[in-house]
Amino acid sequence: MxxxxxxxxxxxxxxxxxxxxxxxxxxxxxxxxxxxxxxxxxxxxxxIAKCVVEAMKKGADEMGVKETFKGYEDSGAGYYFLREAVSGYYKSFGVDVPAGDIRINDGAKADCGNIVDIFGNDNTVLITDPAYPVYVDTNRMCGRNVIFADSNEKNGFAAMPDDSVNCDLIYLCSPNNPTGSAYTYDQLKEWIAYAKKNNAVIIYDSAYEAFITDENVPRSIYAVEGAKEVAIEMCSLSKTAGFTGMRCGYTVVPSELVVKASDGSEVKLADLWGRRQGSKFNGVSYPVQCAAAAVFTEExxxxxxxxxxxxxxxxxxxxxxxxxxxxxxxxxxxxxxxxxxxxxxxxxxxxxxxxxxxxxxxxxxxxxxxxxxxxxxxxxxxxxxxxxxxxxxxxxxxxx
The missing domain is CATH 3.90.1150.10 (Aspartate Aminotransferase, domain 1)
Known part of the structure; x- marks a missing residue:
């Protein structure tokens, strides 16, 4: 049995x-x-925006013509035209994220849960409470030790690190679901310093970044110095462009993000994530990726x-x-x-x-x-x- x-x-x-x-x-x-x-x-x-729908239709039409038909996407990370478009989007608000560090996904929720595959089950996971249930459930499914940082009325529902607490993985969401609070540059600097002190990795959910209006609230954690050494960022087009019924987003694993294996050797998390996705993820359809690329055009x-x-x-x-x-x-x-x-x-x-x-x-x-x-x-x-x-x-x- x-x-x-x-x-x-x-x-x-x-x-x-x-x-x-x-x-x-x-x-x-x-x-x-x-x-x-x-x-x-x-x-x-x-x-969905009309120009995005038209791009998806065009992509679908291309699948019906021998000269433009697309089968498997070679890299497994998403078509390069979309990864370049996402990279350009980051540049539009002053953040340098190379296309090579970007992997296309079918929405942030899936990657928020699946990213745990590249980490051992003995890790202690710190999650701000209240939290999007996926962060908690997917780690408990693996039997990990989950601890919480309190977000409450006193701190404006923006939990900050406690130096007396040790952890290996940290989940942050800003702007936050469910509380709507958003971390400032200075607050994220504290979290990055805390992650470096603990040799921890931040899993940063920025699904609602398009709603940010305050200048002191960064659209990406990579807008903060040192973040690429400790943070994985995930974003979705579900809320940015209405893709809840189409499913597309992206995850950034910087090439600078390196951890040590048990034998002391250095390992790039981007390589582990690429290997995981290559084995367990089929990718996002070509027409949907065409639609996603259209989101990042001027129109x-x-x-x-x-x-x-x-x-x-x-x-x-x-x-x-x-x-x-x-x-x-x-x-x-x-x-x-x-x-x-x-x-x-x-x-x-x-x-x-x-x-x-x-x-x-x-x-x-x-x-x-x-x-x-x-x-x-x-x-x-x-x-x-x-x-x-x-x-x-x-x-x-x-x-x-």
């Missing part, structure tokens, strides 16, 4: 959003007339920025409503997420039930992101403007 990986038995029985879906579906079955506004899952709602950036501004305006609408109601929150400025403190000392799931049952609005209970999320709640700006306004009008009818 085969043995199972019993680390899976230690996980929460259901993924957070499955639990939410069950509650919402049960409510809809009992109240079919309810007009439910969903502000929970961070899925985009606007269509593509213009059109996708229009969508981002639309979502930013939704965030502003939510924030202004919370200000009017006197409800504390973080996020909404450099992030599409608004992280609010549940009124009246309510628990996260208690507030979820209240919104669902009283005003038919769905959000995400903060408790699903870790212990420091209890008593907090996430709303997303990735909705329709009119529905966002309607949801906020409904919120104003509640008495807290």
């Amino acid at each position: 085969p043995q199972i990986n019993e680390n899976f038995l230690k996980l929460e029985k259901n993924y957070l959003f499955i639990n939410i879906a069950k509650k919402v579906n049960a409510y809809k079955a009992a109240h079919p007339e309810a007009d439910i506004i969903r502000m929970g899952i961070g899925d985009v709602t606007l269509p 593509g950036l213009k059109q996708t920025r229009e969508n981002i501004e639309y979502y930013k305006n939704n965030a502003k609408i939510i924030g202004e409503t919370l200000d009017e109601l006197g409800i504390k929150y973080t996020g909404g400025k450099n992030s599409p997420y608004i992280w609010l403190k549940c009124p009246g000392n309510m628990g996260s799931w208690e507030f979820f039930d209240l919104l669902l049952e009283k005003i038919n609005v769905v959000g995400t209970p903060g408790a699903g992101f870790g212990k420091n999320g209890e008593g907090w709640f996430r709303l997303t700006a990735f909705g329709d403007k009119d529905r966002t306004i309607e949801a906020m009008q409904r919120l104003k009818t509640l008495k807290f």
Whole structure:
């Protein structure tokens, strides 16, 4: 009889959003007339930019012609035209990332989970709490020791390193999901110094970098000196360009990032990641990579920025409503997420039930992101403007 990986038995029985879906579906079955506004899952709602769609169509047409047909992509890292486009995008905000350090993926979530394959299971992993569940779950699936750095109201939900704590891997997300907080240059300098002191590697999720507006908040960790020696960065086009239904992103493993093996030899993590992906990842389809490359053209950036501004305006609408109601929150400025403190000392799931049952609005209970999320709640700006306004009008009818 085969043995199972019993680390899976230690996980929460259901993924957070499955639990939410069950509650919402049960409510809809009992109240079919309810007009439910969903502000929970961070899925985009606007269509993909027209120039991006045209590029994908062209790529698909090329697959139907012998002279331009594409089979396996030789490098396994993504077509070079896309890697160069991503490198150029970094340069547009002052960061030098060579195309050779970039690998194309099918979204940041997959690589955030799969990157653990190149690290031993004896590593201690430090994750800020609250956290995107993938960081925690994928490491617990391997049986690793997971410890937490507290993000809370006191520190603006931006946990900082504690020199008395030792670790090997560090997960950071900025702008943060779920809290919407974002690390400044100076704060990231501290994390980089801490990683060097511990000989640790930072796994940096920058999926929401396109929403950054503050000049003191870097769009990439590589904007900070020394980061290439300690950090792997992952980004996704899901939120930047609406690719949640197309799946494409990129991971940067700098050639400067070197660790020591047990025999004392130096190993480039880029080589290990390339070997892992070559064995276990089929790559991203050619038409989708053509579409992704179009995102980084002048017209593509213009059109996708229009969508981002639309979502930013939704965030502003939510924030202004919370200000009017006197409800504390973080996020909404450099992030599409608004992280609010549940009124009246309510628990996260208690507030979820209240919104669902009283005003038919769905959000995400903060408790699903870790212990420091209890008593907090996430709303997303990735909705329709009119529905966002309607949801906020409904919120104003509640008495807290």
